Each structure stands twice: as C-alpha cells, then as structure tokens.
Amino acid sequence: MYKTNNKKRRSKTGKEVRITTGMNDFLMRFIDSKRTFNYICTSRTKKIVTEHGNVFFEDKELRKFKYFYLVNQLKNKILEKTELLNKYRGEYFINPYNVEYFDFNKNLKNYIADQGSVYQMENCIEIDIVKAYYNALKILGFIDDEFYNKCISIPKQDRLRLVGSIATVKTVQEYVLGEKVNEFIQQDSALRDVWWLICLKVSQSMQVLRSVINQIDITCDRKEKSFLFYWVDGIYLKEIPEDQQIKNFETNDIYKAVCEELKETIGFDYKLTRLKKIELLNTGKTLELKVFKNEEENEEDYKLFYIPDYNLKSYFL
Amino acid sequence: MKQKKIKKFQFRNEKGQLYWLTQRQIINRVKKGEILSSTKKSNVDLISFYEHYSPSLEITENFESKKRKGKKVISKTIKETVTQAINEVKQEEEKEKKKTIKRGKKRELLKEDISNTPCNSVPSRFADSDAFMADLIVEGKIKRKPDATYTLTRLDGTFFETKNKIEFINEYNSEVDILYDVVDLILDSPDKNKISSPQFFTSGYFFLIYNFVIVGCYMNFKETEIKGCPSELFKIYYGLYVQNE
Numbered sequence: 001m002y003k004t005n006n007k008k009r010r011s012k013t014g015k016e017v018r019i020t021t022g023m024n025d026f027l028m029r030f031i032d033s034k035r036t037f038n039y040i041c042t043s044r045t046k047k048i049v050t051e052h053g054n055v056f057f058e059d060k061e062l063r064k065f066k067y068f069y070l071v072n073q074l075k076n077k078i079l080e081k082t083e084l085l086n087k088y089r090g091e092y093f094i095n096p097y098n099v100e101y102f103d104f105n106k107n108l109k110n111y112i113a114d115q116g117s118v119y120q121m122e123n124c125i126e127i128d129i130v131k132a133y134y135n136a137l138k139i140l141g142f143i144d145d146e147f148y149n150k151c152i153s154i155p156k157q158d159r160l161r162l163v164g165s166i167a168t169v170k171t172v173q174e175y176v177l178g179e180k181v182n183e184f185i186q187q188d189s190a191l192r193d194v195w196w197l198i199c200l201k202v203s204q205s206m207q208v209l210r211s212v213i214n215q216i217d218i219t220c221d222r223k224e225k226s227f228l229f230y231w232v233d234g235i236y237l238k239e240i241p242e243d244q245q246i247k248n249f250e251t252n253d254i255y256k257a258v259c260e261e262l263k264e265t266i267g268f269d270y271k272l273t274r275l276k277k278i279e280l281l282n283t284g285k286t287l288e289l290k291v292f293k294n295e296e297e298n299e300e301d302y303k304l305f306y307i308p309d310y311n312l313k314s315y316f317l
Numbered sequence: 318m319k320q321k322k323i324k325k326f327q328f329r330n331e332k333g334q335l336y337w338l339t340q341r342q343i344i345n346r347v348k349k350g351e352i353l354s355s356t357k358k359s360n361v362d363l364i365s366f367y368e369h370y371s372p373s374l375e376i377t378e379n380f381e382s383k384k385r386k387g388k389k390v391i392s393k394t395i396k397e398t399v400t401q402a403i404n405e406v407k408q409e410e411e412k413e414k415k416k417t418i419k420r421g422k423k424r425e426l427l428k429e430d431i432s433n434t435p436c437n438s439v440p441s442r443f444a445d446s447d448a449f450m451a452d453l454i455v456e457g458k459i460k461r462k463p464d465a466t467y468t469l470t471r472l473d474g475t476f477f478e479t480k481n482k483i484e485f486i487n488e489y490n491s492e493v494d495i496l497y498d499v500v501d502l503i504l505d506s507p508d509k510n511k512i513s514s515p516q517f518f519t520s521g522y523f524f525l526i527y528n529f530v531i532v533g534c535y536m537n538f539k540e541t542e543i544k545g546c547p548s549e550l551f552k553i554y555y556g557l558y559v560q561n562e
Binding site (some may be wrong): 092093095098204206208209210211215216219254257258261262265266 | 394395398399400401402403405406409410411413414448
C-alpha cells in the first residue's frame with residue numbers, strides 16, 4: 001500500500017500537484033503502473049512530468065521562498081549579455097578548478113600540538129566583501145544598480161538561494177512504460193560559466209587581499225604572518241602589535257587604505273570588523289577555528305571552520 | 318582631598334610606541350625643539366604649539382610636509398602592493414591555464430557540454446554534485462556530522478570506513494594514485510576510440526567529503542548501453558592494472 005497521508009496542493013490550472021513528502025511513493029507508483037514520464041531533480045526539488053500533469057516536490061524551506069519571479073528575471077538579464085560573457089571567456093580562465101574557495105595559513109597547526117588544547121588569539125580582524133556575489137555580478141556588468149538594489153533588499157537566505165539559482169543543474173530521467181531508458185544532466189552552460197566567473201572573481205579578490213597582507217607583514221618586519229585564513233568572501237587576520245606598526249599610522253588605517261585601494265582597482269566594497277577572539281582547537285581528529293564576534297556576548301555564538309588536511313591528494317582532469 | 322584630573326594627549330615615538338604627555342610637558346618639549354608626532358586620538362593642534370613656542374625652528378612646514386610625505390609613502394606602497402598582488406594572481410591564473418592546455422584532450426573533453434550524452438544510470442549522489450557544491454558555497458555553511466567517521470568508496474566498489482584519520486588519508490591517497498594510473502592507461506590506449514560519445518569524463522563529480530570540508534572534486538563515471546562505454550573500459554583497464562600489479 002502506498003502512503004497517502006502527505007499533504008497535497010493542487011495548482012490553479014489543476015495540472016500540477018505540489019507535495020512536501022512522499023515523492024518516492026509517487027515515483028514507485030508511476031513505475032509500477034508502467035507509465036511514461038520524465039523525472040527531473042535538482043538539489044532541492046523533484047518533479048514528475050507526464051502528458052496529463054505534473055507532481056512537484058519541494059522541501060518545506062523552499063516553499064517559503066517567495067522570489068521565484070526574481071529567479072527568471074536574473075537569469076534573463078544574464079542571458080541577454082552573451083557578448084559580455086564571450087569577452088570574459090577570453091579574459092578569465094573560467095573553470096571550477098580555478099576557484100579557491102578557502103585557504104588557511106599552513107603554520108596554524110604549529111600553534112597547537114596536543115589533542116584537546118586550545119590556542120586563543122585576540123586582536124583579530126575580519127575583512128569581508130559586502131554582498132560578494134551580487135557585487136560581482138554588478139561589477140562584471142550582468143546586472144544594473146536597480147536590480148542589484150532589489151536583490152539585496154530581500155532576506156539573506158532568500159538572497160543566497162536567488163543567486164545560487166544561476167548554478168542550477170537538473171538531472172533528467174526518462175521512463176517509458178515504467179522502464180528507465182535514458183538519464184542525462186541538463187544545465188545552461190552560459191549560466192554555469194557566469195556562476196564560476198563570479199566565484200572566481202570573489203576568490204581572486206581574496207587571494208589579492210591575502211597577498212597584500214603578507215606583503216605588509218614583510219614591510220613591518222613581522223616574525224609571524226597576520227593572515228589566518230579566508231573562507232569564500234571573508235578574510236581573518238591577526239592585528240599587527242603596536243611595537244611593529246608602521247610609523248605614525250595605526251593598523252586600522254593600513255587595512256582601511258588597502259580596502260579603499262582594492263575598491264578602486266577591483267570594485268568590491270569591504271567591511272572591517274574587530275573580533276572578540278578566535279580560538280584554535282585540536283580535537284585529535286580535526287583542527288577547528290571558532291570565530292567570536294564582538295556583538296555576540298553568548299559564548300555559544302560563533303562560526304566554526306574546519307581546517308582541511310593538505311596531505312590529501314586530489315585529481316583534476 | 319579631591320585630586321585634580323590632568324588631561325593628557327597621546328603621541329607616538331620613532332619606534333612606534335605610544336606615550337602620553339600633559340600640556341605643560343608638550344610645551345617644554347616643543348621649546349627644546351623636539352619633534353613630536355601626535356595620533357588621531359590625541360587631536361592636538363601641534364602646529365599652533367610650534368608657532369607659539371618655537372617659531373624660530375621653522376618646523377611647521379617641515380612637520381607638515383614630513384607628515385604628508387609619510388602618508389604619500391604609505392599610500393604609494395599600498396598602491397604598488399595591490400598592483401603587484403593582482404599581477405601575481407593573474408600569473409597564477411595563466412599558469413593554471415597553460416597546465417590545462419598541456420593536458421589537451423583531457424581538458425577539452427571536460428569542457429564540452431554533457432547534456433547530449435545518453436546514459437542509463439548515474440549514481441544519484443554524484444549527479445547533482447555541482448549543484449550541491451553551489452548550494453554549499455552559497456550558504457557558506459558546513460554542517461557537522463554527529464559521528465566523525467571517514468568513509469570512502471574505493472574504485473573497485475568496496476566500501477572503506479574508519480575513525481582513524483591517518484588510516485583514512487593513506488587509503489584515500491592510494492586510491493587516487495591508482496586513479497591517475499588507470500585513467501592515463503585508458504587515454505593513451507587505442508581502445509579510447511571505442512567510445513562513441515565525445516566525452517569521457519563528465520562534469521558530474523563525486524565529492525570526497527572529508528569531515529564535511531570539501532577538499533576537491535573528482536571523477537564521475539557514467540554507464541551507457543554503448544559498447545566500450547567509459548565505465549566498462551575503466552573496469553577492463555582497472556582489472557588489467559590490478560592484474561599486473
């Protein structure tokens with residue numbers, strides 16, 4: 001017997017049924033009854049498409065997403081700019097393996113040897129790019145200021161889903177009389193290229209910032225590096241102590257000046273935040289970084305990052 | 318008896334160290350001709366002190382120009398540093414591009430659109446790996462697994478699981494080494510022409526999620542009904558490789 005207690009909603013045309021649970025039951029029912037249909041999946045949605053109607057599954061979180069109209073607008077705006085994309089295809093090496101999403105100071109493990117020990121770092125700074133991926137789209141010219149302002153005005157989780165929709169990949173399984181005959185992946189290569197391009201733009205700006213910070217360390221004659229790590233669009237560093245600062249200038253001025261210069265050359269807006277502390281932990285199995293911001297007084301409010309093991313090999317074709 | 322609070326102003330010496338002076342102390346030092354460097358926090362109008370207490374020194378102009386010169390030097394350094402960093406990143410990008418071109422056919426195959434390639438099954442956890450990665454990166458969050466067990470599906474299909482990190486790394490690295498060898502064997506072999514589909518390796522990559530930190534993207538093999546399909550070839554050459562080992 002199939003489960004029938006899932007909640008269903010029928011669309012206005014009556015041709016689509018929307019559910020939040022029980023998709024596998026529907027699929028098995030269709031296969032057992034030897035029907036002809038397509039089964040289309042993304043990471044968040046699943047859809048059965050037949051000639052008579054559709055069954056659409058979305059998780060409960062996605063149901064709260066109210067900005068599907070912006071998804072199509074965003075994609076159309078990007079797809080209109082094919083000449084621009086072709087220009088960037090010549091200028092940048094657009095490839096997923098060319099994107100470094102994160103990097104950690106390789107010497108961090110030297111601060112902490114024993115399992116269970118904690119190394120606390122105070123006077124740390126976070127520099128992060130404001131609305132990184134949307135800014136990247138604007139700087140590259142795919143969206144204008146008006147659309148940018150519209151996107152950044154929506155709540156954060158919805159905003160992230162909206163920009164992530166550029167990278168959608170659908171898996172399509174074709175069934176004829178209950179038998180799977182074909183399976184393929186459907187994606188728009190132009191949209192995917194734009195996605196990797198904005199990831200690349202953000203990662204390159206982080207690499208530039210990392211390089212500048214390392215150079216400042218050399219100029220200030222620092223014994224240890226300020227750079228701790230960067231993660232997607234935020235970089236974390238230790239402040240230069242007073243006795244090692246550049247003459248007549250406080251640290252904040254140096255980093256502010258760097259951010260202003262980067263804004264002129266690359267175009268991103270940067271936000272500088274002083275952190276309460278960063279803790280480095282050795283759990284025995286992993287090295288972890290806990291970032292505590294000043295605003296959060298609760299000791300349980302922190303961001304957690306796992307430091308990858310650089311001993312692992314990778315194979316890229 | 319109530320103690321009178323004396324206001325102090327912040328200065329910085331040549332070594333960059335901070336110190337505090339009262340107004341009287343400032344005046345005494347200025348009279349002696351000592352050059353002082355104030356900070357933003359102190360908000361002291363040093364020029365007026367010098368004009369009043371040490372006019373003969375003609376330091377005002379030098380002080381201002383020295384201050385300005387110092388700022389210019391710093392600004393120029395930052396500008397140069399940023400330009401240098403951007404060039405370094407571009408050079409790295411060019412190096413990566415050259416590496417890619419050198420690999421030639423392998424990379425070209427990767428770049429081609431896979432949507433026209435027929436196949437009859439794709440392991441579901443591999444198929445939407447790029448979308449999963451996009452979601453993960455966009456959200457910027459990694460969720461912690463309740464038990465820190467490391468898992469790996471070996472190339473021969475067997476499953477390996479351990480809670481020992483070193484053991485896991487060794488097992489994983491040895492699988493990658495085999496992967497390198499077998500793929501090179503196939504791409505250099507005449508059997509490669511048996512593949513009717515133009516793509517060999519597609520963009521559906523499987524993840525090695527090592528404690529939920531993504532450490533790389535790897536290969537996905539798709540099965541097809543066409544004779545000599547990639548995964549069948551892989552199985553043949555893997556068998557030969559293992560036999561010869």
